[in-house]
Amino acid sequence: MNNGIKDQTVTMAHGAGGRQTSELIDNIFAAHFANPDLTADDAAVLNPPVGKMAVSTDGFIVSPAFFPGGNIGKLSICGTVNDLACMGAKPLYLTCAFVIEEGFPMDKLEEIASAMEKTAKEAGVHIVSGDTKVAGKGQVDGVFITTTGMGQIEDGVKVGGELAKPGDAVIVTGDIGRHGCTILLEREDLGIEADIKSDCAPLWKTVEAVMNRTHDLHVIRDATRGGVGTVLYEIAKQSQVGVQLDSANIPVQPEVRGVCGMLGLEPLYLACEGTMVIIAPKEEAAKIVETLRQCPYSKNAAIIGEITEEQPGKVVMMTEIGTQALLPQPGGELLPRIC
Incomplete structure (x- = not known):
C-alpha cells in the first residue's frame, strides 16, 4: 500500500487532466499495471497475433465492489479473459477504463488496482492502455470499470454456440x-x-x-x-x-x-x-x-x-x-x- 494515499479520497481534480490526474495514474495505475506494452501515449502500439484474433469488451458495475472471493478489479480481468478463452483465444492484451465517484477512498482504489495486477499476471495478459474519469458524488456507485481484451485464437480450435450437436x-x-x-x-x-x-x-x-x-x-x-x-x-x-x-x-x-x-x-x-x-x-x-x-x-x-x-x-x-x-x-x- 502506498502510504502517501492513506485516508485520501478521489476528488474532481483527479479527473481534470492536470497534476492530480497524473499523480493518480502514476501512483495507482502505472504502479500496478507496469509491463513492457503499457503506454503513456494516446494509444498502445502492439504486435498483432498470428492468425485470427478474438476481441471482447465488458462493463463492470458490480455492487458491492468488494465481496468474499474478490472485488470489481479482479472481476474485470476475469470476465474479459474468460470471454476470450471461450473462443479458444489466448489472452494477450487488455485495456481498461475507470469511472470513479468523487469521494471514493484512494486506498480502496489501490486495492482494486492491486487485484487487477495480480489477476492479469496469473492470466498472462498485459494491460496496455486505459482511461480515467471522475464523476460527481452520486453519479456513479463507487467505481465502474470497462475492459477490452484481445487474444490469439489457437490453431485448430473452432467453437461457437451454433455448433452443439445431438449426442454431445x-x-x-x-x-x-x-x-x-x-x-x-x-x-x-x-x-x-x-x-x-x-x-x-x-x-x-x-x-x-x-x-x-x-x-x-x-x-x-x-x-x-x-x-x-x-x-x-x-x-x-x-x-x-x-x-x-x-x-x-x-x-x-x-x-x-x-x-x-x-x-x-x-x-x-x-x-x-x-x-x-x-x-x-x-x-x-x-x-x-x-x-x-x-x-x-x-x-x-x-x-x-x-x-x-x-x-x-x-x-x-x-x-x-x-x-x-x-x-x-x-x-x-x-x-x-x-x-
Missing part, C-alpha cells in the same frame, strides 16, 4: 451459482449467514489444458449473468437442439443449495464467474473432465447432461425421482443482478 455431452467446469449467491448475501440484509465465496477466477489456463488434451470441442461458454440455465437456453436456441440435464449430477455447494432453498431460487440461474459450460462429443467427455479436475479452478467438473434432437430450443431436467421437468426459460429480472 454437457459439462460444467465446477460447482454453480456461487458468485450470484455471494453477491446476493452481501447486498441484501437477509439475516442469512453462510460460508460462501465467489468463484471468480481467470480460466484461460483451464481452457488451455483442455485444448491441449483435445481440439474436438463444440461450445465453450462462460456462465456469468443468468448462470448455467440461461447459457444452455442460449445454446439450445443457437444450435436448434434440445438439452437434457440430470439434476443428480449438477454440482452445487451445500451452502449455496441451502440459501437457494430458503429463498426459492434456482442455482442454475445464479451467476458464476469461475465456471464454464463445455459442450463436446460424448466420447471426449470423460477425458475432458479428467483434465479439468487436475486444474485448480475446476476440481468439481462434471458431466451434467447431453444434447438431444427432442424439444429443440428447450432445456429439460431429469429429476431425482426419474421424471422430466421443463426448466423454465429465463425472463424478466434475474436475481440477484450482478452488474
Whole structure:
C-alpha cells in the first residue's frame, strides 16, 4: 500500500487532466499495471497475433465492489479473459477504463488496482492502455470499470454456440451459482449467514489444458449473468437442439443449495464467474473432465447432461425421482443482478 494515499479520497481534480490526474495514474495505475506494452501515449502500439484474433469488451458495475472471493478489479480481468478463452483465444492484451465517484477512498482504489495486477499476471495478459474519469458524488456507485481484451485464437480450435450437436455431452467446469449467491448475501440484509465465496477466477489456463488434451470441442461458454440455465437456453436456441440435464449430477455447494432453498431460487440461474459450460462429443467427455479436475479452478467438473434432437430450443431436467421437468426459460429480472 502506498502510504502517501492513506485516508485520501478521489476528488474532481483527479479527473481534470492536470497534476492530480497524473499523480493518480502514476501512483495507482502505472504502479500496478507496469509491463513492457503499457503506454503513456494516446494509444498502445502492439504486435498483432498470428492468425485470427478474438476481441471482447465488458462493463463492470458490480455492487458491492468488494465481496468474499474478490472485488470489481479482479472481476474485470476475469470476465474479459474468460470471454476470450471461450473462443479458444489466448489472452494477450487488455485495456481498461475507470469511472470513479468523487469521494471514493484512494486506498480502496489501490486495492482494486492491486487485484487487477495480480489477476492479469496469473492470466498472462498485459494491460496496455486505459482511461480515467471522475464523476460527481452520486453519479456513479463507487467505481465502474470497462475492459477490452484481445487474444490469439489457437490453431485448430473452432467453437461457437451454433455448433452443439445431438449426442454431445454437457459439462460444467465446477460447482454453480456461487458468485450470484455471494453477491446476493452481501447486498441484501437477509439475516442469512453462510460460508460462501465467489468463484471468480481467470480460466484461460483451464481452457488451455483442455485444448491441449483435445481440439474436438463444440461450445465453450462462460456462465456469468443468468448462470448455467440461461447459457444452455442460449445454446439450445443457437444450435436448434434440445438439452437434457440430470439434476443428480449438477454440482452445487451445500451452502449455496441451502440459501437457494430458503429463498426459492434456482442455482442454475445464479451467476458464476469461475465456471464454464463445455459442450463436446460424448466420447471426449470423460477425458475432458479428467483434465479439468487436475486444474485448480475446476476440481468439481462434471458431466451434467447431453444434447438431444427432442424439444429443440428447450432445456429439460431429469429429476431425482426419474421424471422430466421443463426448466423454465429465463425472463424478466434475474436475481440477484450482478452488474
